[in-house]
Amino acid sequence: MEQKEDSEVAAAEGAIKIGVLQSLTGDLGSYGGPMSDAIKLAAKEINANGGLLGKQVVLLVEDDQTNNVAAVDAVNKLVKVDRVAAIVGATGSGQSMSVIDIITKSGVLQISSSNTGTDFTNYPDDDLYFRTASSDSLQGAAMAKLAQTRGYKTASTIVINNPYGVGFEDVFIQAFEADSGRVLEKIRYDPSQTVFDSEVEKIAASNPEFIMMVSYPETGSLILRTAYQKGILKSIPWLLSEGLQADNLASLVGNDTSGNYIAAGLEGLAPDLAAGGAAYDAFREKYLAEYGREPGIYCSNSYDALAVVALAIEQGKNATGRSISDNIPLVANPPGEEVSDLGEALRLIREGQDINYQGTSGDIAFDENGDVSGSFIIWTVAENGSIVQGEKVAV
Incomplete structure (x- = not known):
């Protein structure tokens, strides 16, 4: 209960704070930077469309260095000091497994765009762990x-x-x-x-x-x-x-x-990469325009990870881990109007319409374990x- 109240405090400080835990250096450094850029692109689009709950989204980015100890240190900061509503990451399954208990037992939602490890499917995460990448x-x-x-x-x-x-x-x-x-x-x-x-x-x-x-x-x-x-x-x-x-x-x-x-x-x-069809093509054009380079593997999944968190916050009118978890299936799974444009999805939610967000990375309908197909x-x-x-x- 105490952690839930802390998360609500974070949302009341004038911004919705979302943690980003990625491997910007180390063995996975080739991936973490471009993936973080995709998350930033989604945040920019969200803020250009009114933010969330009338507040701007602020990303707090931490580098786990593809190292479990660094991941734990970063998560403790994000959860206990920054009091984020959710964490997008980690890049690697090993780093995520080292921090999943810290995150979920604090009542914070974790969503990874690149964890493919099989252990996450049945992990006792209290329904606070999701991923937009399919399992191994x-x-x-x-x-x-x-x-x-x-x-x-x-x-x-x-x-x-x-x-x-x-x-x-x-x-x-x-x-x-x-x-x-x-x-x-x-x-x-x-x-x-x-x-x-x-x-x-x-x-x-x-x-x-x-x-x-x-x-x-x-x-x-x-x-x-x-x-x-x-x-x-x-x-x-x-x-x-x-x-x-x-x-x-x-x-x-x-x-x-x-x-x-x-x-x-x-x-x-x-x-x-092309599984998202027209939605991926639109994402690719935005990414190219923003950064001058092609998006790499798991970049579209990273965009989608923040997108579903944002839509769930707007849908539930609450920026706490439990509310985000409860509302992710409501915005990402059938039924509802199919929509792939993030700004349009936010508008429909504010109008009271049910949506089925179509991922730029492909089908991101979540099963009961927070997994997606691929x-x-x-x-x-x-x-x-x-x-x-x-x-x-x-x-």
Whole structure:
């Protein structure tokens, strides 16, 4: 009860304060900045359309450094000092798992735009945790499906040892082996690790038909570079998770003696950026106009995360965690008038109309666990180092 009153105080101080917890530095630093920019874009649009409950939205941005200790420190500040109504984040599943109890037990709502770890689905969060990115229970199965369509019968895995890597790996192995596949070697590496010679040698010694890697750009690029140096990157096919779909992956991995990108030709699986259709196209144009660059992976999900929080605040006429939680399904799920423009959605709510917000990232109708569905595509590192979106993968 005391924390709920604190959240109400925050809303009464002249602004609606929303915390943003993202990895602006560290292993996920390639993602946190662009995702934060998408959240800021949504806030700008909200404020241009009257704010929330007649007040302006103020974002309080914290960098968790892709580090659990830093995430805890940042959340304690946001919850106990800043008294935010909700927190958008964290970028990584590991950081979110380290702070979810602090946030939700304080009566504050948490919504992540990029947590895909499987543990969140049934986590005892008192219905105060949501996410606009689909779970790896879908993505891991899609990776197994992709491997099967390639005709692979054996695999070895190397994954980051955190809720993201372990959850993805578990789902992948279950789905792959259910269709007569065999996993020959499983390696889980420490997120703080910087040398991977023994891991790469061990996974190569298992002689799989392909290697499935779940990782982040900084540590993942070190693994890929080590594999190249040992002659393994080109001799064995690799399939990478979306955690490696960073614009700077090729430059992080480096160049060969001829100056070519070592990572060129590598493939991976990721959520389909175009799943939002016309809504995504409109978001992309706004993002380009604001920042002069293309939005990356999970940017549209980040925009949607703040959007549904804002719409829930306006719908419930209250900026507390419990009220936001109760009202998110009312603005994001059927029935209601389908609307993708954030300003239009706010106007309809103020007129007393029911809405069904259509996400820029695709279908964001939440189930009873705060999860959403998803669709996936193959991505490839082009010769010039850019990321190219490819064909869809059925789940």
